[in-house]
Amino acid sequence: MTLLSIDWFFLIEKLLLISVVLVLSLVVAMYATWGERKVAAWIQDRLGPNRAGPAGLLQPLADGGKLFFKEEIIPTNSNRFLFILGPSIAMVVACMTSAVIPWGDTLTIAGREISLQVADVNIGILYIFAVVSMGVYGIMLGGWASNNKYSLLASVRAASQIISYELPMGLALIALLMLTGTLSLKEIVEQQRHGLWNICYQPLGFFIFLVCAFAECNRAPFDLPEAENELNGGYHLEYSSMKLGFFLFAEYINMFISSALMATMYFGGYAFPWMDKLGLSPNMVTILGFVALFIKTLLFIFFFMWVRWTVPRFRYDQLMRLGWRVLIPLALVNMLGTGAVELFKHH
Amino acid sequence: MQALTNRAKQVDRRPMTFAEKLYIPAIAKGMGITFKHIFQRKATVSYPDQKREFSPVFRGLHILNRDEEGRERCTACGLCAVACPAEAITMEAAERKPGEEHLYREEKYAARYEINMLRCIFCGFCEEACPKDAIYLSETFAPANYQRKGFIYGKDDLLIPDPKAQNK
Amino acid sequence: MGSIQQIIFMVLSVIALASALGVVLSKNPVTSVLCLIVTFFAIAGHYVMMNAQFLAVVHIIVYAGAIMVLFLYVLMLMNLNAELEPQKRNWLKYAGAISGGALLVVLVAALRDASMPAMSTANNDIGLVHNLGMVLFRQYVVPFEVSSILFLSAMIGAVVIGRKED
CATH class of the missing domain: 1.20.5 (Single alpha-helices involved in coiled-coils or other helix-helix interfaces)
Structure with missing residues (x-):
């Protein structure tokens, strides 16, 4: 059988990489909850969680344990299957995106070149776009299956918000793609490694992408689907126990992934200044590059939190107006401008 | 109308300029403010580990004092109850029987002495009124209780422990 | 690699057919939409098998990611209780049967002439x-x-x- 002729080392290597990336994103998401509470506290002149472990570092474990052991409630009039499907989709989709992000260059161990990217698909950006557009199903199904008017309202909001903001996000990306000429994230990073970071060429595009990323992650100031004070928590109103945990967790994973994505596409990914001139061994450079990407990602996560605790929530009509009347025209202008400049350069 | 202070500001109702409509400068300013707060001193006192110090003139829960021999100083004269603006103090006097000289310093003593801590305003007038130095305000406050009647402190809550009895 | 591809093709086809039947047969419209999404995914899988990754991803983005969300959106806003549904008329059934039969005839006629070209490996990466x-x-x-x-x-x-x- 041809099954046996599969490169087993390759398979094991990829499986290992997938589990590492998955564990990494879960751990980062876990500690993002801790970070969120700490940042919120500091901004509000408080101390934040500091009882569980040194500086409250065991707090995520305590929270997770609590969520696991909480009573599980499924409303009588809900659609049981869809009710469980909702958080599952949210979680799976959140975890899937990390597959195409290049976490580093190649490592050479015992003569084997190991790429620190799960899959270098030649349509990386489109893949992310597709997966992100799946994410809304988790929220929609969860909210609808709860059979609760607040949840339903949140689902409707989530659907229209995410569809609206996918448009300017895609348009901002098109401008970036014109510049780089490739859909592969790895190549985008390699281009930035040998030149300037894309933020220098695409400041407006980055800004649009940033705003849209906030909206796609349902983060404040665009957290309308879960608006606590008007929808009682929105789509996860009826959820309890770990199913609620999955919804909350998925949000943090999304935040982590979109931070990594922004760092990759606009801020050089694993590239850092003078990385090829330090005279270090390639493996060392790769590890340093991974650290650089990680630091950039953490900075973006911090930025997400910083904005959340500064800017108040948008009203629904303001949200739609911003998306359709401001961001889309801006993105179109940005796209046209980039196209014109590219055309001018090539002639 | 004459303004009380000159800090009052007229509300600006002019339409927003383009720069204001962008909101970006305002958001950046707000983010600057929140960022500054990250490094500012925290207002939190981590309570069980660290307690907020009372001011030196703090007036807390009352205590009924004893003299050096462990006898109650209070003679149930009622001056504290008269002085109390909140009318939180009630007492019942009794005559000292022969053989009780080691318990009460004066010939008359308070058989019942109650302070309603929900009424008390901790003004310290009782302390000032007392001619026998029998009542003092300490540096603690009344702990929480589930019932109103739990806040009516009797003699056994107020009296300080007998120094002689403790030595035994 | 023929056997693996055949196995995957079989699995994808079974999923696609089963979920497509689910779209038509399920009572709950939301379940129908979900089945349709599964069908789209199975078809996207077929595209990937044919080395047309771009088409697969665009298929998912446009159909599963955008159009079906709108379907779901509309379904959520409608009150789809069984009692409120208008009574189906008899002539609707006849019209459905006739148009379905006509479609069948057209399909059979089209398939009779269509030759099934073997998939050539030369220009396989057109997608x-x-x-x-x-x-x-x-x-x-x-x-x-x-x-x-x-x-x-x-x-x-x-x-x-x-x-x-x-």
Whole structure:
């Protein structure tokens, strides 16, 4: 059988990489909850969680344990299957995106070149776009299956918000793609490694992408689907126990992934200044590059939190107006401008 | 109308300029403010580990004092109850029987002495009124209780422990 | 590699057919929509099998990611209780049977003439984004531009409609 002729080392290597990336994103998401509470506290002149472990570092474990052991409630009039499907989709989709992000260059161990990217698909950006557009199903199904008017309202909001903001996000990306000429994230990073970071060429595009990323992650100031004070928590109103945990967790994973994505596409990914001139061994450079990407990602996560605790929530009509009347025209202008400049350069 | 202070500001109702409509400068300013707060001193006192110090003139829960021999100083004269603006103090006097000289310093003593801590305003007038130095305000406050009647402190809550009895 | 591809093809086809049947047969409209999404995914899997990754991803983005969300959106806003559903009339059934039969005839006629070309491995990567771009912008540039102008005007139209409110 041809099954046996599969490169087993390759398979094991990829499986290992997938589990590492998955564990990494879960751990980062876990500690993002801790970070969120700490940042919120500091901004509000408080101390934040500091009882569980040194500086409250065991707090995520305590929270997770609590969520696991909480009573599980499924409303009588809900659609049981869809009710469980909702958080599952949210979680799976959140975890899937990390597959195409290049976490580093190649490592050479015992003569084997190991790429620190799960899959270098030649349509990386489109893949992310597709997966992100799946994410809304988790929220929609969860909210609808709860059979609760607040949840339903949140689902409707989530659907229209995410569809609206996918448009300017895609348009901002098109401008970036014109510049780089490739859909592969790895190549985008390699281009930035040998030149300037894309933020220098695409400041407006980055800004649009940033705003849209906030909206796609349902983060404040665009957290309308879960608006606590008007929808009682929105789509996860009826959820309890770990199913609620999955919804909350998925949000943090999304935040982590979109931070990594922004760092990759606009801020050089694993590239850092003078990385090829330090005279270090390639493996060392790769590890340093991974650290650089990680630091950039953490900075973006911090930025997400910083904005959340500064800017108040948008009203629904303001949200739609911003998306359709401001961001889309801006993105179109940005796209046209980039196209014109590219055309001018090539002639 | 004459303004009380000159800090009052007229509300600006002019339409927003383009720069204001962008909101970006305002958001950046707000983010600057929140960022500054990250490094500012925290207002939190981590309570069980660290307690907020009372001011030196703090007036807390009352205590009924004893003299050096462990006898109650209070003679149930009622001056504290008269002085109390909140009318939180009630007492019942009794005559000292022969053989009780080691318990009460004066010939008359308070058989019942109650302070309603929900009424008390901790003004310290009782302390000032007392001619026998029998009542003092300490540096603690009344702990929480589930019932109103739990806040009516009797003699056994107020009296300080007998120094002689403790030595035994 | 023939056997693996055949196994995957079988699995995908079974999923696609089963979920497509689910769309038609399920009582709950939301379940129908979900089945349709599963069908789209199975078809996207077929595209990937044919080395047309770009097509697969675009298929997911456009159909599963956008159009089905709108379907679901509409279904959520409608009150789909069974009692409120209008009574189906008898002539509707006959009309359905006749149009279904007509479609069957057309399909059979089309399939009879269609020869099944064996998949050639030579130009197998036509679905890759690079080749697709070449074909679109060289061979079919006029229709492509016309359709993109159509989409652009639709988008601008949406923005204009949004602007008209105030």
